[in-house]
Amino acid sequence: MLLFFDSDIEANFQNFTFDKSESRHISKVLRKNVGSQITITNGKGLEWKGEITSILNQKVEAKKITSLKHSNKKKHIHLAVAPTKSNDRMEWLIEKVTEIGISSITPILCDHSERKIIRKERLIKIAISALKQSQQFFLPEINSMMTFKKYIKSISHPGLIAHCGKSSKIELKNYNWESEQIHLLIGPEGDFSLEEIKDAISAKLIPVSLGQQRLRTETASILGSHILLIKE
Numbered sequence: 001m002l003l004f005f006d007s008d009i010e011a012n013f014q015n016f017t018f019d020k021s022e023s024r025h026i027s028k029v030l031r032k033n034v035g036s037q038i039t040i041t042n043g044k045g046l047e048w049k050g051e052i053t054s055i056l057n058q059k060v061e062a063k064k065i066t067s068l069k070h071s072n073k074k075k076h077i078h079l080a081v082a083p084t085k086s087n088d089r090m091e092w093l094i095e096k097v098t099e100i101g102i103s104s105i106t107p108i109l110c111d112h113s114e115r116k117i118i119r120k121e122r123l124i125k126i127a128i129s130a131l132k133q134s135q136q137f138f139l140p141e142i143n144s145m146m147t148f149k150k151y152i153k154s155i156s157h158p159g160l161i162a163h164c165g166k167s168s169k170i171e172l173k174n175y176n177w178e179s180e181q182i183h184l185l186i187g188p189e190g191d192f193s194l195e196e197i198k199d200a201i202s203a204k205l206i207p208v209s210l211g212q213q214r215l216r217t218e219t220a221s222i223l224g225s226h227i228l229l230i231k232e
Contacts (some may be wrong), residue, residue, distance in 0.1 A: 002030070003132045004040045005139075009048055011067040016040065016050060023060040026052075038062055043131060043139030045070040070137045076103035076181050077228050080151050081221050082188035083107045085114040091126045093218040097140070097225055098130035103181075104141040110148045112190035118145050148185075148196055152203045157181035159205040162224055163192045169209040172227050184228060186221045 009016055018026060026032045032052055040048045046069055050062035079102050084090045097105060105127075107118050124142045131139050152159065158179050162172065185192075185205065192200070201207065210223055 001039055001135055003135050004038060005043060005128050005132055006040055007042050009040050009042050009046065011046055011048065011069060013048065014064050015053075016048070016062050016064070018060045018062075020058045023056070023058050026060045027055050027057060032060075037065065041131070041137045043128070043137070045072055045137050047137055072138055073101065073103075074180065075177070077225055078102075078104045078106065078157075078181065078183045079186070079221060079225055080106045080108045080183060081186040082110045082113050082217060083115040083118050083145070084217050085189065087119075089216075089218050090115070090118070091123065093221055094123050094126045094142070095130040096218075096222050098127045099134040099136070100222070100225060100229060101136070101138070102140045102225055103138075104143060106143040106151060107145040108148050108151050108185070109145055110188050111193035111196055112188045114188060114190075120144055148192075149199065151185075152200055152205060155183050155203070155205070157183060159183040159185065159200075159203070160208045160224075161185040161187075161192065161197065161200040161205045162208050162210055162220060163187060163197055164214060165191070165194070165197055165207075167197065167207060169207040172208040172210055172224060175206070175208060176231065177228065182228065184221075184224050186217055186224060189217060 034052050034055055036052045038050055048067045049065045051065055052062050054061040079097060109116055120142060127140055127142055210220055
């Protein structure tokens with residue numbers, strides 16, 4: 001199945017016209033023909049199947065065959081992560097957590113953060129590309145960067161903070177979560193500061209460990225997310 005994305009498509013659309021960029025891709029790169037079937041999602045669970053009825057250089061049109069609304073996961077993981085120093089590693093992280101089914105991703109600015117600016121629109125494009133490639137129907141929400149302190153104050157669901165400090169922690173693999181929403185905080189390469197860990201505990205976040213090995217930010221994010229996902 002070749003999956004396309006458009007945030008505006010809805011189940012009741014009887015016809016759909018691709019934008020100029022996607023139309024050129026369909027006609028010039030994919031070389032689709034009239035009568036070819038296509039599948040489109042809005043990233044909110046919709047699977048819209050159609051048949052191409054017209055192909056022009058900058059305008060490809062399709063008519064609806066059927067549509068299906070997929071059910072979302074019962075539990076949602078919200079990943080808050082300090083952006084990596086390397087843009088490539090951050091983009092790779094966004095790609096992989098999109099593939100495994102994270103509900104939202106929020107870059108957080110920490111005391112030891114090496115990168116203090118992100119390109120949100122670029123990260124959204126990476127997530128959309130990963131969604132299409134992995135043929136999923138739910139796009140994670142990519143939020144704007146916020147400070148660590150602001151983020152922990154905004155949490156209304158259970159939260160976990162993974163850090164490498166020596167304070168008492170629960171092994172994440174042994175943590176059982178029963179709520180519908182959970183937040184997982186992953187720090188920068190230099191880890192969270194002692195003050196941040198203290199503030200998190202004061203805000204009732206639970207300190208957790210991902211194991212004995214010291215992991216890079218992107219590795220810790222994927223491992224932590226995976227552990228929570230398989231414990232749904």
